[in-house]
Ligand SMILES: O=C(O)[C@@H](O)C(=O)CO
């Protein structure tokens with residue numbers, strides 16, 4: 001049985017963030033995810049999850065100054081201490097919300113930066129986070145993101161994820177496989193899913209082009225869902241798209 005989580009960073013834009021939990025529950029979701037909720041006390045997030053009978057499927061490690069354009073700090077040498085204290089913050093939120101997996105955004109390469117130094121910093125920080133998360137019973141995920149939407153982001157393909165994971169050397173570093181990003185970067189979605197399934201802890205869906213709901217673009221999500229069922233994928237499937245219209249009217253893609 002496929003399980004879908006509502007990505008509250010993208011769905012229900014007409015609602016304030018904390019009101020999106022009830023909206024998702026009203027539409028039948030049992031799980032939610034979002035970039036991060038560190039502006040709210042973890043206990044408040046836990047309360048709103050409980051009030052709406054929702055499971056916290058995923059969130060991210062603190063991503064830096066999102067408004068200023070930061071997309072993670074894990075690869076930035078000068079932010080090492082900040083990254084490492086953010087791991088403890090994320091563990092606190094995961095504990096309060098019962099979340100069992102946290103994604104790490106690698107960060108955007110500053111222009112002119114030494115890429116080897118950025119990758120070495122990322123590897124070292126992921127080794128630290130993977131070990132701390134393992135002790136807390138939390139999976140650490142790393143998501144490749146496409147270069148069109150996030151120019152300069154350090155990790156853009158599953159091959160790059162695999163190279164980084166090999167250097168990290170932890171069985172607690174998993175792949176967050178976002179079909180939208182990977183359609184743009186490499187295609188071959190179902191074969192890649194089959195090959196990397198043992199390392200995939202979370203998948204996310206949106207159509208391309210436009211990053212709207214499935215059925216608005218070129219990706220055959222009926223076949224993707226069939227493949228996920230055939231492979232026995234037991235994780236959450238994150239509905240991470242910008243609704244083309246009203247969110248509650250955008251769920252025609254959900255399998256019966
Ligand atoms: O694909 C995305 O943009 C998200 O999964 C994410 O982690 C950054 O917002």
Ligand SMILES: [Mg+2]
Nearest residue numbers: 143178204240
């Ligand atoms: Mg994603």
